[in-house]
Amino acid sequence: EVQLVESGGGLVQPGGSLRLSCAASQFTFSSYWMHWVRQAPGKGLVWVSRINTDGSATNYADSVKGRFTISRDNAKNTLYLQMNSLRAEDTAVYYCARGDTGSYPDWGQGTLVTVSS
Amino acid sequence: QSALTQPASVSGSPGQSITISCTGTSSDVGSYNLVSWYQQHPGKAPKLMIYEVSKRPSGVSNRFSGSKSGNTASLTISGLQAEDEADYYCCSYAGSSTSVFGTGTKVTVL
Numbered sequence: 001e002v003q004l005v006e007s008g009g010g011l012v013q014p015g016g017s018l019r020l021s022c023a024a025s026q027f028t029f030s031s032y033w034m035h036w037v038r039q040a041p042g043k044g045l046v047w048v049s050r051i052n053t054d055g056s057a058t059n060y061a062d063s064v065k066g067r068f069t070i071s072r073d074n075a076k077n078t079l080y081l082q083m084n085s086l087r088a089e090d091t092a093v094y095y096c097a098r099g100d101t102g103s104y105p106d107w108g109q110g111t112l113v114t115v116s117s
Numbered sequence: 118q119s120a121l122t123q124p125a126s127v128s129g130s131p132g133q134s135i136t137i138s139c140t141g142t143s144s145d146v147g148s149y150n151l152v153s154w155y156q157q158h159p160g161k162a163p164k165l166m167i168y169e170v171s172k173r174p175s176g177v178s179n180r181f182s183g184s185k186s187g188n189t190a191s192l193t194i195s196g197l198q199a200e201d202e203a204d205y206y207c208c209s210y211a212g213s214s215t216s217v218f219g220t221g222t223k224v225t226v227l
Contacts (some may be wrong), residue, residue, distance in 0.1 A: 037163075037218075044120065044221040045155070045163060050214060059214040062118050077202050095162060102151035102210035105174055107162040 001104040002027050004096050008114045009111030016086050016115070017034040022079040022096030022108055030054070033100060036081050038092035039110075048094070049081065050101065064090075121146065121207055121219035128225040136220045139207030140188060144215055149187040151210035152182055154192045158203045166205075167192060194224070202226045212226040 001010040022034070036048040049060045049070040052071040058070050069082040079096050093112050122140040129135040139146065139154075146152055151168045156161035165174055167183035170190065180195045191211070194201055207219035 036215075044209040045157075045208075045218040046120075047208070047216040047218060050216075057214070061215070073132075099165075101214055102149070102208055102216050103153045103165065103210075104163075105165045105168070107164075109162055 003100065004098065004106060004108035006094065006096055006108045006111035009094065009113045011114045011116065012086055013116055013117050014087060017074060017082070017084045018086065018113060020081040020083065020094055020096075020111060022081075024077045024079065024098070025108075026072070027062075027098070029072075029077040031097050034070075034071060034072060034079045035097045035099065036079075037095045037097055037104070037107075038090075039095070040089075040092040043092075046092075051079070083113070086113075088115050091115045118211065118215065118217055121209060122218055123163065123205075123207060123219040123222045125220075126223045126225065128227055129194075129197045130201065130212070130227045131197055133197050134193060135197060135224065137192045137205055137207075137224070138192075139192070139209075139216070139219045141190075141209055143190055145209040145211040146185065146190050149210045150185065152183065152185055152190040153208045154181075154190075155200075155208065156203045156207045163206065174222040197226055199226050 005023045035050045068086045093110040098106040153166040171183040200216045211217045
């Protein structure tokens with residue numbers, strides 16, 4: 001069974017930085033595109049970013065472009081999301097997800113990021 | 118990257134059928150047969166229910182079906198059961214390797 005385990009969430013002040021990790025197991029991590037999706041408290045799902053299999057191509061939602069950086073380490077089976085210049089509106093549960101564009105069959109349990117002073 | 122539009126809530130009695138709409142634009146839903154649907158129970162991660170408009174992953178009940186016409190996709194749940202009460206989200210490929218989710222629909226089983 002595919003396993004995706006996020007970590008790194010927590011409380012951070014506005015303007016601060018945080019790096020999320022997603023440890024993958026039980027599948028060939030290097031063969032799949034990976035994504036980050038977030039969900040603000042009581043709100044809907046929002047696609048954030050994706051990375052291709054070898055990390056050479058990345059895409060971002062307009063709301064995080066220039067502030068967030070997605071990356072991966074295929075040797076460690078781990079996906080990352082570096083989040084800089086954090087704002088209150090970035091407060092959300094962040095999920096990593098495996099899948100092709102537009103279809104995500106596998107999700108982690110999520111990690112909560114709270115941006116507040 | 119505007120969210121796809123879904124009704125905020127849909128309800129039905131056990132055994133009935135309900136349909137959730139998901140309206141996008143010619144740049145997302147209307148251009149690609151890459152619409153998926155997710156079920157999310159409170160405090161849980163989303164679960165894929167339909168992909169590529171109408172395909173069901175292994176293990177998903179055949180009570181769930183999907184379709185698309187123009188810029189609007191739909192999810193139909195037939196034989197509504199208490200366990201179907203959850204939030205449902207559509208998602209579409211939006212070009213340039215990006216995706217967009219719907220606003221979400223709360224399904225209530227009366």
